Amino acid sequence: MADDDRPVDDAADRFDTYLEALLGEGRPSPEAVGDRDEAEMARMAAELAASVRAATTPDPAFVEQLRLRMRQADAGIASVQRPPPVREQPRPSGSGRWRLSRRQVLQAGLGAAAGMAAGVIGVSLGSRTQQRQIADDDQLVAGDGFWTEVASVSDVPPGSAVRFSTAAFDGFVVNDAGTIRALSSVCTHMGCTLHFRPDWADFRCPCHGASFDLAGRLANGRSAWRKDGGYRGDAKAYPIELPDLVRPRVKVEDDAVWVWTAQA
Amino acid sequence: MSTGPGPFEKVYDEHVVGIYRFIYARVGNHPDAEDLTAQVFVRAVEQLDTSREPGQIAAWLYRVAHNATADYWRAFYRLPLVGTDHVAPGWEPADDSRPAADPDERSAVRVQALLRRLPDHYRRVLELRFLERLSVAETATAMGISNGNARVLQYRALRRAALLGEASDG
Numbered sequence: 474m475a476d477d478d479r480p481v482d483d484a485a486d487r488f489d490t491y492l493e494a495l496l497g498e499g500r501p502s503p504e505a506v507g508d509r510d511e512a513e514m515a516r517m518a519a520e521l522a523a524s525v526r527a528a529t530t531p532d533p534a535f536v537e538q539l540r541l542r543m544r545q546a547d548a549g550i551a552s553v554q555r556p557p558p559v560r561e562q563p564r565p566s567g568s569g570r571w572r573l574s575r576r577q578v579l580q581a582g583l584g585a586a587a588g589m590a591a592g593v594i595g596v597s598l599g600s601r602t603q604q605r606q607i608a609d610d611d612q613l614v615a616g617d618g619f620w621t622e623v624a625s626v627s628d629v630p631p632g633s634a635v636r637f638s639t640a641a642f643d644g645f646v647v648n649d650a651g652t653i654r655a656l657s658s659v660c661t662h663m664g665c666t667l668h669f670r671p672d673w674a675d676f677r678c679p680c681h682g683a684s685f686d687l688a689g690r691l692a693n694g695r696s697a698w699r700k701d702g703g704y705r706g707d708a709k710a711y712p713i714e715l716p717d718l719v720r721p722r723v724k725v726e727d728d729a730v731w732v733w734t735a736q737a
Numbered sequence: 738m739s740t741g742p743g744p745f746e747k748v749y750d751e752h753v754v755g756i757y758r759f760i761y762a763r764v765g766n767h768p769d770a771e772d773l774t775a776q777v778f779v780r781a782v783e784q785l786d787t788s789r790e791p792g793q794i795a796a797w798l799y800r801v802a803h804n805a806t807a808d809y810w811r812a813f814y815r816l817p818l819v820g821t822d823h824v825a826p827g828w829e830p831a832d833d834s835r836p837a838a839d840p841d842e843r844s845a846v847r848v849q850a851l852l853r854r855l856p857d858h859y860r861r862v863l864e865l866r867f868l869e870r871l872s873v874a875e876t877a878t879a880m881g882i883s884n885g886n887a888r889v890l891q892y893r894a895l896r897r898a899a900l901l902g903e904a905s906d907g
Contacts, residue, residue, distance in 0.1 A: 482885065485892035489873065492891070496870060500768040503813045512813040513899035514892075519765030520902075521867035524848040531757040535771050539778060540749060546782045547745045 484511070491515055495522055534695065538712040624730040626653065634669040634676075634687070639734040642721065645669060645676065646730050649687035655732045656689045657719035667718075673705050676718070683711050689718035744787040748794055749778060756802050763806040773805045854901055859894035866891055 484507060491505035495518055506515050523529065623637035624646040634645040636658065643666070647654045656676070658667050665680035675684040675692055684704065686692040693704035693711045704710070722733040742750065756777055761770040780801055785794065852860045858880070865876040877887035 481889050481892050485885075485888040488892055488895075489888045492866070495766050496866070498767055501766060506813045509814055510896065510899070512810065513903065514895040515813050516763075516810060517895055517899040517902050518867070519763065521848055521863060521898075522765035523762045524845045525868060525870070529758050529761050531754060531761075531771070531774070532767065535774075536753055536757075539753070539771075539775055540746065542775070543749050543778055543782050544743075544746060546779070547743055 488514065492518055495519065532695075534698075534709045534712050537709045618733055620724065620731040621734050622729050623655075623732045625728045626725060626730060627728055629653065629730070632674055632687075633671060636669075637732065639732060642732070642734050644719075644721065644732070646723070646732075647687050653723055653725055653730055654688070655721045655723045655730075656685070656687075657721075659719070660685075661716045661718060662713075675705070681711070682707070683715055685718055689720055691715045691717075745782055745785070748781070748785070748787055748798075752795065752798050753778070756798055759799060759802050760806055764809060769809065773802070773809060776805050777802045851898055851901055855894065855897060858890065859897055862887065862890045862894050863898065 487505055487507065488511060491501050493499075494501040494505070495515075501515070506512050621639045623639065624635050626648075628635050629646055629648040631648050631650055634647045634656075637644055637646055637655075642657070643659065644655050644657045645667075647656055658676070659665075660667055660678040660680065660683055662678065662683055663680055665678050667676040667678055667685065669675075670677050670684075673684070675686055677684050682693075683691060684693040684707075691697070691711065691714065693707055694714055695710045695712065696714075697704060698710040724731045724733075753774065757770055757774045760773045760777075761767070764770055764773065777798060781798060785797060787794065789797070852863060855863070861880060862876060865871045865879055866873075871879065873884055873887050873891075876891070877884045880887065880890075882890065
């Protein structure tokens with residue numbers, strides 16, 4: 474390739490997006506690389522970036538996660554990439570509607586679950602407190618739906634959660650320091666059913682150990698570890714980022730907690 | 738699981754860091770190095786015969802890692818690579834696809850030799866950006882040039898370095 478003989482301003486700007494990803498420890502994309510010459514430059518840049526010794530140790534959380542994956546594969550357990558089997562659940566009493574199995578919900582995709590139900594919000598209890606809402610939630614309720622009574626406020630003291638099922642949705646009613654909220658009980662990784670751990674005030678996935686806080690956000694990921702230096706006795710950080718749990722709209726009337734749910 | 742590590746897990750423990758470094762030295766970023774390392778061991782758990790000699794096991798793993806990085810770069814070239822850099826993972830004796838020395842040192846030595854052969858301002862911009870990890874703006878300030886000029890300079894410097902690297906590969 475010839476050197477220094479073509480206009481490079483635009484190419485230099487574009488190629489810098491490759492370098493920014495590489496040096497920012499992101500994932501550089503081939504899209505930023507224009508031709509074979511630039512591919513050679515990208516290889517050179519990768520080699521230069523890798524020559525700084527301190528940067529070359531793998532993340533211990535990655536090594537452990539891959540070890541578990543290898544151990545399961547070695548034992549012939551191909552569970553890691555596969556959703557768990559459908560767990561049969563009793564038809565909720567008083568509902569004439571057929572219910573979706575968990576697998577049907579998964580096949581329809583989490584997006585459908587979101588469209589089915591999600592709106593905002595914690596409903597604040599008590600006039601003195603807060604119109605506290607969960608940030609960056611949009612009103613996603615679309616199409617036909619109805620309110621279903623799923624719990625009594627008195628069943629859910631602060632810091633606790635109770636399971637509920639509607640015709641199309643399984644979740645928890647949560648009391649997060651006075652804010653009542655509904656969260657899906659389906660882990661946003663592979664669709665396993667979360668269980669509530671009162672001592673940790675989190676929702677834990679039995680399949681790969683993700684924990685979600687009472688607002689439905691991943692609580693034991695790498696960014697949380699970097700910030701807090703660990704999580705609740707776990708040996709390692711949960712290795713990938715996960716979307717928040719789906720949050721259906723809720724309302725409280727007298728002692729009753731209602732959840733918005735779509736037509737099944 | 739309560740049982741101790743099986744034969745495959747021993748192979749994993751012995752090689753995971755070395756394979757990771759081998760790959761990192763070629764892709765220069767952690768997310769891709771993690772993906773490719775996982776690919777190597779996923780293939781190994783399916784195909785590797787752990788009863789082989791340790792040297793053969795290592796050679797097999799490093800060949801698969803070599804091929805995984807070659808495939809990775811193929812996406813950047815958008816063309817089939819010509820030549821012989823794709824090595825079938827067989828059971829022949831280990832060849833140069835396994836680094837003789839610590840890949841960190843090998844890479845650092847090669848990079849230093851390369852940088853010495855560049856004109857001063859090319860060497861300087863690459864040192865600031867890649868070794869000292871300054872941003873474009875910081876590099877521009879350090880060199881007394883505009884941000885745009887710093888981007889052009891790093892671009893030209895990488896082209897020159899890539900040319901020299903190709904020449905020294907052969």
